[in-house]
Amino acid sequence: MDLLSKLQKEMNSMKELFNSRMATFENSISTQAPAPPAVRDDFNSFKDFIGKMVSGLQNQMDIVLKTLEEMETRSRAGILLLHGVPEAEGEIAPSKNTSMYSISLKVTDICQNRLQLSDITTNSFVSCHRLGKNKAASKPRAILIKFSCSRTRDVVWAAKKLLKGSGFTLSEFLTNTRHAVFLEARRIYGVKGSWTSDGRIVVVCPDGSRHKITTMDELRALPLPSDANGAALKSTASVGAEASGEPVLPNAANATSAAAARRVLPNRGTRK
Known part of the structure; x- marks a missing residue:
């Protein structure tokens, strides 16, 4: 696991820990003797404040990871x-x-x-x-x-x-993240309905429209194929990253550092 993927996973763990601790503390307040209104108000204010800080950190991380993802993609263009x-x-x-x-x-x-x-x-x-x-x-x-x-x-x-x-x-030579998106796209839309171009995944939807995507969120937003297995396959896409042990975050990119990009990581291809 590369450094940024590890950082992303730790961010998820921190969010889960915060939500768990807040839920436990809130439950203890409810089950014990009623807390004074001032205490309950302070708790809710603190919870909202920490929640906003965590969300802000997540948004900043998403921007950094997306930027590094684009940098690594450009480094693989040739x-x-x-x-x-x-x-x-x-x-x-x-x-x-x-x-x-x-x-x-x-x-x-x-x-x-x-x-x-x-x-x-x-x-x-x-x-x-x-x-x-x-x-x-x-x-x-x-x-x-x-x-x-x-x-x-x-x-x-x-x-x-x-x-x-x-x-x-x-x-x-796709990045790890885009390789995973491509595999899901191919599983949902088939070989003829998905391929890559300049480091992006091209998907042909049932209505004939073409979309260039780079993330799982963009893939999940596309219309499903009309075949009976489409829904099952699309639901698989929504849990694919989680099943593989990768953090599931909006617009998150499993990018590597610029140094890792220069090393050129192995085993990531997109056959067409």
């Missing part, structure tokens, strides 16, 4: 993830430079032959590397591709449909 490329033994043992070079050659070959982009060379990338540690799993790790310029990235992204049937897929 990155794509390539899935399905088998791992070779030579990628594991040699030096980082050799490994990076061999992976770059693989990516270049796919771009030139599968995507029909003959202008793509190894110089088109700042770096190419596998995400996460190699655990000898049957499923190959995704390759993170950081492009030397945004235009090259956009050209490759626009040609991704040519990978259909090849076993390879391209995805954007």
